[in-house]
Amino acid sequence: MAEKKLGTQTVKFKNPPSIIAGGTIVGPKEGEGPLRDYFDMILVDDTYGEKSWEKAESKMFQDAVNLVLKKANLKISDIDYLLGGDLLNQIISANFAARQLNVPHFGLYGACSTMTEGLTLGAMLIDGGYADYIIAATSSHFSTAERQFRYPLEQGIQRPFTSQWTVTGAGATILASTGKGPYITHATTGKVVDLGMKDANNMGAAMAPAAADTIITHFKDTGFTIEDYDLIMTGDMGRVGRDILLELLYKEGYDIESKYKDCGIEIFDESQDVHSGGSGAACSAVVLNGWLLSQIQNGVYKKVLFMATGALLSPTSSQQGESIPGIAHAITISTTL
Amino acid sequence: MAEKKLGTQTVKFKNPPSIIAGGTIVGPKEGEGPLRDYFDMILVDDTYGEKSWEKAESKMFQDAVNLVLKKANLKISDIDYLLGGDLLNQIISANFAARQLNVPHFGLYGACSTMTEGLTLGAMLIDGGYADYIIAATSSHFSTAERQFRYPLEQGIQRPFTSQWTVTGAGATILASTGKGPYITHATTGKVVDLGMKDANNMGAAMAPAAADTIITHFKDTGFTIEDYDLIMTGDMGRVGRDILLELLYKEGYDIESKYKDCGIEIFDESQDVHSGGSGAACSAVVLNGWLLSQIQNGVYKKVLFMATGALLSPTSSQQGESIPGIAHAITISTTL
Numbered sequence: 001m002a003e004k005k006l007g008t009q010t011v012k013f014k015n016p017p018s019i020i021a022g023g024t025i026v027g028p029k030e031g032e033g034p035l036r037d038y039f040d041m042i043l044v045d046d047t048y049g050e051k052s053w054e055k056a057e058s059k060m061f062q063d064a065v066n067l068v069l070k071k072a073n074l075k076i077s078d079i080d081y082l083l084g085g086d087l088l089n090q091i092i093s094a095n096f097a098a099r100q101l102n103v104p105h106f107g108l109y110g111a112c113s114t115m116t117e118g119l120t121l122g123a124m125l126i127d128g129g130y131a132d133y134i135i136a137a138t139s140s141h142f143s144t145a146e147r148q149f150r151y152p153l154e155q156g157i158q159r160p161f162t163s164q165w166t167v168t169g170a171g172a173t174i175l176a177s178t179g180k181g182p183y184i185t186h187a188t189t190g191k192v193v194d195l196g197m198k199d200a201n202n203m204g205a206a207m208a209p210a211a212a213d214t215i216i217t218h219f220k221d222t223g224f225t226i227e228d229y230d231l232i233m234t235g236d237m238g239r240v241g242r243d244i245l246l247e248l249l250y251k252e253g254y255d256i257e258s259k260y261k262d263c264g265i266e267i268f269d270e271s272q273d274v275h276s277g278g279s280g281a282a283c284s285a286v287v288l289n290g291w292l293l294s295q296i297q298n299g300v301y302k303k304v305l306f307m308a309t310g311a312l313l314s315p316t317s318s319q320q321g322e323s324i325p326g327i328a329h330a331i332t333i334s335t336t337l
Numbered sequence: 338m339a340e341k342k343l344g345t346q347t348v349k350f351k352n353p354p355s356i357i358a359g360g361t362i363v364g365p366k367e368g369e370g371p372l373r374d375y376f377d378m379i380l381v382d383d384t385y386g387e388k389s390w391e392k393a394e395s396k397m398f399q400d401a402v403n404l405v406l407k408k409a410n411l412k413i414s415d416i417d418y419l420l421g422g423d424l425l426n427q428i429i430s431a432n433f434a435a436r437q438l439n440v441p442h443f444g445l446y447g448a449c450s451t452m453t454e455g456l457t458l459g460a461m462l463i464d465g466g467y468a469d470y471i472i473a474a475t476s477s478h479f480s481t482a483e484r485q486f487r488y489p490l491e492q493g494i495q496r497p498f499t500s501q502w503t504v505t506g507a508g509a510t511i512l513a514s515t516g517k518g519p520y521i522t523h524a525t526t527g528k529v530v531d532l533g534m535k536d537a538n539n540m541g542a543a544m545a546p547a548a549a550d551t552i553i554t555h556f557k558d559t560g561f562t563i564e565d566y567d568l569i570m571t572g573d574m575g576r577v578g579r580d581i582l583l584e585l586l587y588k589e590g591y592d593i594e595s596k597y598k599d600c601g602i603e604i605f606d607e608s609q610d611v612h613s614g615g616s617g618a619a620c621s622a623v624v625l626n627g628w629l630l631s632q633i634q635n636g637v638y639k640k641v642l643f644m645a646t647g648a649l650l651s652p653t654s655s656q657q658g659e660s661i662p663g664i665a666h667a668i669t670i671s672t673t674l
Contacts, residue, residue, distance in 0.1 A: 001514055002417060004466040009441045011467045052657050080339060081526065089426040090651035091446045092659075095529055099662045104346045104526040106454060107649075107664075109428045109446040117443060121458060128465025129341040130348045148653075177338055189418065189441040192432055312444075314427035316485075320389050322429075325436045327444075 004127075007221025009214075010188040016337060017126040018179025022289025023068030025060045027142070027168030030278075030286065033268045038290035039169075040067055046143065046168050054092060057141040057170070061086065062097035064170035065137055068289075072174045076103050079174075080131030083118035085109050086139045087166075087281050088148060093139045103135075112207075112236050113190070113310030114138040115171065115285040116329040120187040122175050123331070132177045139170035140280030149313055150200055162202040164238045164264060164279035165272075171285025182296050186332035188218040192312065194325035200318060203279055203311040204241020204264075210326030211237060211309045212248035218305065218330050219254065230301040232256050233292065234328070235284030235308035236264035238277030263287035284308040296335060304333045341464075344558025346551075347525040353674060354463040355516025359626025360405030362397045364479070364505030367615075367623065370605045375627035376506075377404055383480065383505050391429060394478040394507070398423065399434035401507035402474055405626075409511045413440050416511075417468030420455035422446050423476045424503075424618050425485060430476045440472075449544075449573050450527070450647030451475040452508065452622040453666040457524040459512050460668070469514045476507035477617030486650055487537055500538040501575045501601060501616035502609075508622025519633050523669035525555040529649065531662035537655060540616055540648040541578020541601075547663030548574060548646045549585035555642065555667050556591065567638040569593050570629065571665070572621030572645035573601035575614030600624035621645040633672060641670045 004011045024039045031042030041063070048056035061084065069076060082101065084094035085108035098105040110117035118136030125131045143153055145166040151157045175184065193210035211234055219225065226232070237245055242262050249256055263284045264277035288306060295301050307330035318324070341348045361376045368379030378400070385393035398421065406413060419438060421431035422445035435442040447454035455473030462468045480490055482503040488494045512521065530547035548571055556562065563569070574582055579599050586593055600621045601614035625643060632638050644667035655661070 002463075002467055002469045005417065005468070014466070054653055054657060080342065085446060088651075089653060090448070090649060092649075092651045092654045095649045095651075095662060095664075096654065096659065098529040099531050102528055105529055105664065106458060106526065107446040109422060109444040111427070121443060124462060124465055124467055126339075128461055128467070129351070130339055130461055130465070131342070132339045189443065191439055192435040192442055194436050312427060312429075312432045314425075314429045314432075316391055316426060317429045317433065320391060322433065325432060327432075327442065 009217050010186055010221035012186050013123060013127040015127050016183035016185045017123045017175040017177060019173055019182050020176045020179045021068050021072035021174045022293045023064045023071055023172045024286040024290040025064050025170050026286050030167055030169055030267060035267055035291045038294050053141050053143040057139050057144050058093040058096040060170035061093045061137060061139040062100055064172040065101060065135055068172040068174055076101055079103050079133050079135050081106060081125055081134045083108055083122050083134060084137045085114040087111060087145050111310030111312050112279060112281045113308045113327050113329050114281045116308040116331050119173060119331055120189060120329055123184045123187060126175055126177045134175050135172055137172035138281040138285045140166050140282040141168045142166045145280060149315060159275060160201050161275050162240045164203055164276045165274035166280035167267060167278045167283040169282035169286040171282060171289040173289055182333050182335050183337060184331050185334045186222055188214055188221060188330040190214040190328040192325045192327050194323055196323045198323045200313055204238040204276055205244055206311045206324040207237060207309040207326035208241045208244035208248060211245050211328045214307060214328040214330050216252055226256050226259055229259055229303050229305050231261060231304045232259045233304060233306050234262045236279040237262045237309060238264045240276045302335045306331055306333055346554050347523055347558035349523050350460060350464040352464050353520035353522045354460045354512040354514060356510055356519050357513045357516045358405050358409035358511045359630045360401045360408055360509045361623040361627040362401050362507050363623050367504055367506055367604060372604055372628045375631050390478050390480040394476050394481050395430040395433040397507035398430045398474060398476040399437055401509040402438060402472055405509040405511050413438055416440050416470050416472050418443060418462055418471045420445055420459050420471060421474045422451040424448060424482050448647030448649050449616060449618045450645045450664050450666050451618045452625060453645040453668050456510060456668055457526060457666055460521045460524060463512055463514045471512050472509055474509035475618040475622045477503050477619040478505045479503045482617060486652060496612060497538050498612050499577045501540055501613045502611035503617035504604060504615045504620040506619035506623040508619060508626040510626055519670050519672050520674055521668050522671045523559055525551055525558060525667040527551040527665040529662045529664050531660055533660045535660045537650055541575040541613055542581055543648045543661040544574060544646040544663035545578045545581035545585060548582050548665045551644060551665040551667050553589055563593050563596055566596055566640050566642050568598060568641045569596045570641060570643050571599045573616040574599045574646060575601045577613045639672045643668055643670055
């Protein structure tokens with residue numbers, strides 16, 4: 001029986017897995033941003049020595065995994081499962097990295113929600129008794145995402161102020177069955193929510209309803225209040241999405257503003273001309289595995305609700321008149337049990 | 338600790354979940370094939386009343402879920418998680434179906450291995466104590482797959498004899514924490530394997546090395562022998578892939594031929610001009626949830642090794658000179674515990 005389930009969409013882990021290491025690689029622009037001191041590796045050139053941006057992205061994915069293994073002093077053969085995905089069609093960054101890594105692989109597609117989708121499933125696999133170590137990883141690249149989802153870069157199209165800048169980077173987390181924390185204690189899995197947004201240059205607005213839905217469900221399922229958390233952090237709402245999310249929550253009686261941050265807002269400085277903020281699967285991945293883990297380890301935050309947010313944007317469905325659904329998966333990261 | 342793990346890539350479930358229902362929808366061509374009596378619904382028109390094949394595929398996905406719910410006498414609110422994916426970019430069939438279904442959703446991308454990827458994770462979620470009911474589902478459509486992965490259909494390009502015919506259909510399985518079987522007792526999760534095949538019209542050859550790897554690993558991890566199984570069934574090797582798989586296994590000392598079937602070979606008759614056989618994520622899904630479950634329920638097979646096989650083909654990576662990696666996930670389905 002589902003003895004670990006709380007409410008409708010949340011689970012409470014019996015033996016909460018420990019986050020034992022996080023690894024990050026970012027591109028040059030992210031390396032000039034305010035969180036630059038927290039990344040493990042900053043690329044000088046976003047082709048990473050490869051002949052295409054897609055190959056560069058897959059190499060970042062692979063090297064983020066190798067990097068986190070090194071930080072945890074583990075070998076790939078110690079890892080029971082890799083749970084990985086990315087934004088590219090057929091998740092080629094993850095799949096081609098997995099080809100080199102030689103590890104049992106579950107391929108995921110959750111768009112920019114992939115980091116917490118992987119951590120949720122990974123935590124379930126460990127707490128369920130199937131794994132001692134898992135790696136959850138994801139990547140994105142400004143140049144691969146722009147040309148797949150929007151316009152050829154050569155076209156030099158003007159970006160509206162609601163648009164976000166896809167983070168170039170890759171992040172990987174190792175969860176372990178034993179460790180001294182921080183722990184993943186709860187996970188609230190999102191539903192696909194769509195209020196009809198059709199603008200591929202306004203991802204924040206497309207994701208806000210799903211983000212609000214998962215946060216409210218999390219509070220209802222767990223009985224936690226805003227006061228129980230030191231920080232509530234979303235993946236890539238950006239400034240536009242942030243305002244909509246805060247308003248949606250406020251209308252439902254949740255005023256989270258004093259506890260709230262968004263990875264997409266934190267990763268770039270306003271002077272970096274990214275408009276609404278950062279986005280992409282790597283946005284939440286590198287902020288979590290870089291800045292946030294560091295803050296938690298240094299005692300700045302003791303209990304965090306972390307939620308990667310995905311806009312399930314597809315050029316094919318958009319061309320066929322469909323709107324852009326969103327999804328958001330939240331996890332509770334706590335230094336104590 | 339990973340007390341349910343066997344060997345390097347396999348788990349043995351402690352309380353094996355029951356397959357309580359399977360639902361299938363197929364297109365007209367599949368409905369003329371030798372397994373036609375085992376499908377729940379056969380479309381007269383492969384647009385399914387929609388304005389595009391992509392919308393038709395998503396509708397099939399959604400209706401396969403609704404259909405299996407009805408067969409199990411359950412409501413969507415009884416389902417803890419949907420684990421779904423498909424072949425289309427951004428898994429739009431699964432995501433747009435999930436939007437209508439209002440259920441916590443884990444999006445997967447395992448190409449044609451999605452059915453057993455979803456069943457493996459779903460079984461882990463149930464046996465791990467996170468869910469009482471899960472649905473694993475997938476879909477594919479000849480016309481959406483051809484135009485995404487190969488050529489515009491209007492081009493009328495000649496198909497080589499190694500090519501396979503993507504199955505139009507959708508299949509969904511409900512797993513439950515309690516039930517009288519058939520049970521999923523073991524799961525062997527595959528690695529991404531690539532021996533260098535580059536031909537998008539020879540998926541069988543691309544997948545055979547991954548399929549062989551997972552089958553051999555399964556036998557080594559579990560200690561089972563070929564004699565322990567009544568049937569060993571792959572997802573969509575087709576005739577070309579079948580021969581390569583049997584040869585690869587034979588060289589390693591495993592002669593499975595007398596126990597072996599492939600969904601891609603069974604679903605179409607040779608007179609249907611599909612060349613090497615059927616393929617697509619729905620190929621294994623509709624054969625499992627249609628013909629195979631019926632055979633198991635009727636006592637024809639008591640213990641089956643079922644393995645969906647995925648070719649991680651991507652037009653982008655192929656155009657950049659990459660070969661086609663494969664992956665295969667196997668589950669043991671048994672009528673007894």
